[in-house]
Structure formats: structure tokens, C-alpha cells
Amino acid sequence: MIRLQSGDRGHRSVSRLLQAVLEEYEVALGSPIHAYAPASHLSPPRRGGGLHLHIFALPVRPHWFSLWPIIPSVEIPAVFSWGLRPGTERALAPGKLFAQGVLKYDHSGHAIAGILGENIYLLFDLQGQPEELVPLLLRKAFDLCLGGMSGVLSLETGSLPHQVQIILHRLSHPTALLTLDQLNARGDRPGNGDPEARVEDEDVIQKWIAVKEEKLKELSRQMGSQTRLLNSCRERLRMLSSLKEAEQSEDVLGRDIDALLNIPAVRGVEVLRDRLCVLTDTIDTVVAGKRYRLGRFRLDIRFNGDVAIRNLTRAYGYYDHPHVWNAKPCLGNIGPSVLKMVSEFQWVAAAELLLEYVKTVTPKEWYTPIEHWEELKA
Structure with missing residues (x-):
């Protein structure tokens, strides 16, 4: 469950923006995220x-007996090279409060967040920024801090650190795109010309490219x-059209x-839904003056022009014919002619051409020698 607490009613609209980002990270990470924004800045x-x-708090218990607790602060003009709204440049000074944790700095050297176990402390006034920048700055803070908390998240969610x-890498991509959107909307660079901002832009553009x-x-x-x-x-x-035309020419x-x-x-001859099947008698062929018995064949002429030739009686392994492997013939230059005849429903011409193909064996073009078939003695 995500809980967002704030002592300032004017921050309610901003809180809704934060809520959307928190929910996105909670779902992606599989871990609840609780958010606090105490008016005392002590949490x-x-x-x-x-x-x-x-948010905008230090890891200290409130001084219940003091109406105006002394909270150390510093002035920072920008966070992640984005200029802070006038009047919100005051950031909390961490001092030694994170001696048992880790401080996180932006590339300008400003301490903007601290980590203590499963706690993230934002040291700048996030809720006081323009509404269009609030989600972006929160995402950037998360991207900065969560990378060093993979061990905590691993224990929390049961996922491996990698x-x-x-x-986290996937979550950084929308951040990069949101940064570019803000740059385009403003028509300038973040940081008002700060040289360090160029580094930020390069990182953003690299992520955007990714x-x-x-x-x-x-x-x-x-x-x-x-x-x-x-x-x-x-x-x-095409096949349905061919079938329709074939049905219309049933007499033919x-x-x-x-x-x-x-x-x-x-x-x-057998007519199936998608092809015409021609069963042959025993076919012999003559090669180099010798007669060989190839066997009986089944010629499958599909309506889309594909042809399959199967040896029903004398196949040699996967070879149905010296020019046919696994029912797939090497038709060579007669292939286009067969396709044209089939497209024009010239079944007789197509069958005669394929029968002539089966009867002819060319040594220079065969897949396997003719000697694998029976030689007929005179």
C-alpha cells in the first residue's frame, strides 16, 4: 500500500502526481512504497x-518540546540541473545523519538524497516545484538511489539482484523520454547554461536512443x-480463388x-481439395544406352503451382528419382511453364510435361546417380 502524507494542503494536487510515479515503481519492483512528507521536515x-x-525530511524524531526546531539547511539553485522554483532553493543539510547510510549527489555535487536501509530521504523541496517537473525529479531521484538498493530490493521481493x-534499467527509459519532453516544452536546456547540464543531456540522449x-x-x-x-x-x-475457378470449370x-x-x-487420376493427383504406370528411362526401371510415381499438382513427385515402388532412401529428393523435384527451367499451365488450368499439358520430366534423367543435374535403380538387361 502507498501512503502519501503531507502537512500542507496546497500540495494535494502535487501529491496526485507523486502517487502516479510511486504506483508505477511499486508495480514494477513488486514492493510496497510508503511516502511521507512531514510538515516538520523530520521523519x-x-x-x-x-x-x-x-520527502524533504531528515532522519530525526521531531522535537516534541520545541515549537520551532532548528533544522540545518543549505542553498542549492538547481537539482539535476533543473533550476528550483524561487523561494524553494533551501535544501536540508544532512550533516552526519547518514553516517550509517549513503548520501547521493547530483552531477553538480549537491547532496540531494540519503539512504538508510530501506529508507530514502529527499533533501530538497520536491513538492514546491512546478507540477510538470515533480514527476521528473522524483523519477530521477529514484533512478539515482534505487541502483544502490538492489540488495534491499532483492531481499524485499525475492528477486535476484541482477x-x-x-x-531499474527499464524504469529509467521513461525518465529519459520525460526529460526530453520537458526540454522540448521549455525550448532550452536544463540548468540555464550550466556546463554540467551537457553531461545530463548526453546521458538522457543515450537512454533515449536505447x-x-x-x-x-x-x-x-x-x-x-x-x-x-x-x-x-x-x-x-489465391488458393480459394483457384478453387472457385476450378469449381466453375467442373465440366472442363x-x-x-x-x-x-x-x-x-x-x-x-484423383482430384482433392487443393491438388490434382496423377498416378503413373511403371516408368523406365534410358541413360548412356542403358535402360533403368524407376518405378511408379504419384504426381501431386497443387492449385498454387507447387509440385510433389513421390516414388511409390522404388524410392532410394529419400531419393524418389535422380532429380527428386524427398518428393521435391528440381524442375529447373520448366518450373515457370508448369506454374503457368496450372494457373490456366491446363491440367493435361502440365501432367504431360511432368511425365516427360520423370522419364528424362540428365547425369549433369542429378542429385544421386541412376545406378541406384535397377538396370534392365536386354
Whole structure:
């Protein structure tokens, strides 16, 4: 549960902005985040129950017997090179209060946060800043502090330290983009020309580039997937169109089947949903003056133009034919002709061309020698 406490009612609108950031980090890290903004600027450290964020506070118990406790402070003009709103330049001086913890500095050398166990103390007036900067400054403070708390977060969430670091790295990407948005909105650089601000910009731009690269990779993967889906849909549409045309030319197909059955080498013809199957008689071939028995074949002529040739009786391993491996023929220069005939439903011409292909064996182009088939003696 996230609790945001503040003694200033004027900070309620800002509190809603902080709440959104706190919820995002809580969900990503899998750890509750409790936030406190005491009016006294004094907030003792808490233990257990998640992370504890103390906004504009020091780790000291309030002086109950003093109406005006003395709180040491320093003047800082900017935090993370972003100029603080006039009247809010006073930051809390940590002194030795974080001797048992860690102080965190921005690149200008200002102590802006302190860490004690699972407690983060922001030493500047976050809630007093312009509303458009409040989420950005909180995110930057988190990015600065949480990297050194991976051990605490690991114990709190049960995740390995490197897994916590990966989560924190991902959380830093929106921070970089938000920084660029603010730069574009202001039309200038943070820090009013502070030379140190250039370092900040370089880091931001590098993170921005990393974010864009990841998005481009994801878009590339999506484009590849969508392209494959589009090609698949086109292929299905083409097949459906072919089927529709084939159904419309049923009489023509019937005549073609009769013509195919009249070819001496054809034993049978079968029409399936997506292809025409031609069963051959035993086929012999002559190579270098010798006759070889290749066997009986099944020619699958698909309506999309693909061709499969299977040896039903005398396959040699995966070789159905000297020019056919695993039913996949190397059609060479007759491939376009077969495709054209199929697209025009010239079944007889396509079958005759493929039968001639099966009967012809060219030694220079075969996958495996003809000697693997039976030689017929005269």
C-alpha cells in the first residue's frame, strides 16, 4: 500500500502526481512504497513493509518540546540541473545523519538524497516545484538511489539482484523520454547554461536512443510477423480463388480427367481439395544406352503451382528419382511453364510435361546417380 502524507494542503494536487510515479515503481519492483512528507521536515526511519520515501525530511524524531526546531539547511539553485522554483532553493543539510547510510549527489555535487536501509530521504523541496517537473525529479531521484538498493530490493521481493537491476534499467527509459519532453516544452536546456547540464543531456540522449532502438527492434519483429501473415492470407486467397475457378470449370476438369486417363503412362487420376493427383504406370528411362526401371510415381499438382513427385515402388532412401529428393523435384527451367499451365488450368499439358520430366534423367543435374535403380538387361 502507498501512503502519501503531507502537512500542507496546497500540495494535494502535487501529491496526485507523486502517487502516479510511486504506483508505477511499486508495480514494477513488486514492493510496497510508503511516502511521507512531514510538515516538520523530520521523519524517523522505518523498518520492514517495503520501501519508505521521506520527502524533504531528515532522519530525526521531531522535537516534541520545541515549537520551532532548528533544522540545518543549505542553498542549492538547481537539482539535476533543473533550476528550483524561487523561494524553494533551501535544501536540508544532512550533516552526519547518514553516517550509517549513503548520501547521493547530483552531477553538480549537491547532496540531494540519503539512504538508510530501506529508507530514502529527499533533501530538497520536491513538492514546491512546478507540477510538470515533480514527476521528473522524483523519477530521477529514484533512478539515482534505487541502483544502490538492489540488495534491499532483492531481499524485499525475492528477486535476484541482477533481475532488480534489469527492472531499474527499464524504469529509467521513461525518465529519459520525460526529460526530453520537458526540454522540448521549455525550448532550452536544463540548468540555464550550466556546463554540467551537457553531461545530463548526453546521458538522457543515450537512454533515449536505447529506448528508440528497442522500439525499432520490436516494430521490426512485428513487421516480419505481419508480413508473413499477409503473405499467408494472400496465398489462401489465391488458393480459394483457384478453387472457385476450378469449381466453375467442373465440366472442363471432367474432360481433362478423361484426357489424362487416355495417356498411356497414367494409371489413375484423383482430384482433392487443393491438388490434382496423377498416378503413373511403371516408368523406365534410358541413360548412356542403358535402360533403368524407376518405378511408379504419384504426381501431386497443387492449385498454387507447387509440385510433389513421390516414388511409390522404388524410392532410394529419400531419393524418389535422380532429380527428386524427398518428393521435391528440381524442375529447373520448366518450373515457370508448369506454374503457368496450372494457373490456366491446363491440367493435361502440365501432367504431360511432368511425365516427360520423370522419364528424362540428365547425369549433369542429378542429385544421386541412376545406378541406384535397377538396370534392365536386354
